[in-house]
């Protein structure tokens with residue numbers, strides 16, 4: 001016998017029990033986004049490779065080593081499975097000229113692909129909810145996005161997620177800081193790990209973001225970007241902070257928060273938890289005022305964030321906040337030919353009035369069918385034998401919270417099941 005095929009490492013199947021949790025989460029997320037006036041957008045999963053090189057930055061982890069890129073064998077085009085959504089979203093906005101008359105608030109949700117070492121909370125196909133506000137310059141949008149993400153944790157009942165913020169200033173401020181940072185790191189070159197050595201002249205800011213514990217002291221003593229910010233950048237940062245304070249949302253300024261993508265400026269933020277082990281960042285974002293122009297559009301400020309769905313769902317499940325919902329309301333069991341036809345009619349009738357109904361298929365004894373009904377998670381079983389069929393009636397048996405079995409007419413059935421599910425006993 002040939003070996004069964006397996007999914008690609010780091011790319012997961014999401015099976016029904018878990019997928020239902022995802023759906024619950026997605027419903028909540030949709031409502032939450034509507035509450036802030038964001039509208040959905042859906043982009044392709046595959047984009048021309050140069051989009052990401054241009055948007056994310058050639059010397060970032062993503063572009064250097066994490067992208068799934070390939071040549072289209074039919075026309076030789078260089079293509080990449082999207083590693084994140086911002087670049088695609090901005091590309092779509094520019095391609096369809098969506099910023100011509102007003103700013104836009106957009107969101108998307110879906111799989112992203114990065115060739116990383118799979119581990120808990122880090123996968124090769126993972127999912128993000130991404131939120132982008134394009135055409136907005138003020139700190140109010142940054143603050144609103146931070147507060148809105150905080151509201152989602154509240155909506156989900158999640159606790160222990162902490163907010164870290166920083167400002168990356170503007171590119172001239174970063175350039176001055178960069179010169180001093182390189183000089184500092186060069187004098188301590190022997191303390192840099194291999195990644196640090198490599199990044200020293202390509203992307204020294206990222207060294208501050210190192211997860212290597214032996215480099216912490218070095219990084220702590222490094223020149224801080226915030227000390228290089230001019231008046232305008234500081235004012236923006238203070239604007240964000242005062243709105244967070246007004247809203248009573250606690251935060252910590254983390255001077256080492258620099259983000260892995262090149263396109264950020266001014267505000268950056270992350271939501272982190274210590275409840276997920278090493279992969280503790282559940283949401284990250286910030287301002288990216290230069291990206292629209294970098295991708296060929298008219299200069300337009302922007303701010304956005306993305307959250308890792310797998311990490312949030314792990315937290316949601318661990319903290320026991322997901323409510324189990326019945327998969328169907330009614331399971332219809334039946335035996336005999338006339339009963340089978342009656343059952344079909346009953347099931348369709350119940351669906352007409354809005355119940356979720358599973359009609360037993362595949363025959364079997366009443367006993368074995370009732371076992372299936374129990375296992376289905378349905379709240380009630382509708383039982384139909386030839387006797388019920390003849391009388392145009394149905395026997396209703398509650399499956400969850402006890403209660404008496406009773407027999408009703410076809411016409412009284414929907415009301416009876418409604419009462420069964422919503423509460424009161426049958427007469």
Ligand code: ATP
Pocket residue numbers: 084114116121122123124126127128259260279281282283284285306307308309310311
């Ligand atoms: P990290 O430092 O953990 O690699 P990142 O800076 O690469 O994160 P972003 O590109 O900012 O992450 O993505 C936003 C969010 O998406 C992250 O905070 C995280 O929750 C989630 N995420 C990123 N990469 C993965 C992955 N490989 N698997 C699962 N979730 C991920």
Ligand code: MG
Pocket residue numbers: 061260
């Ligand atoms: Mg990463």
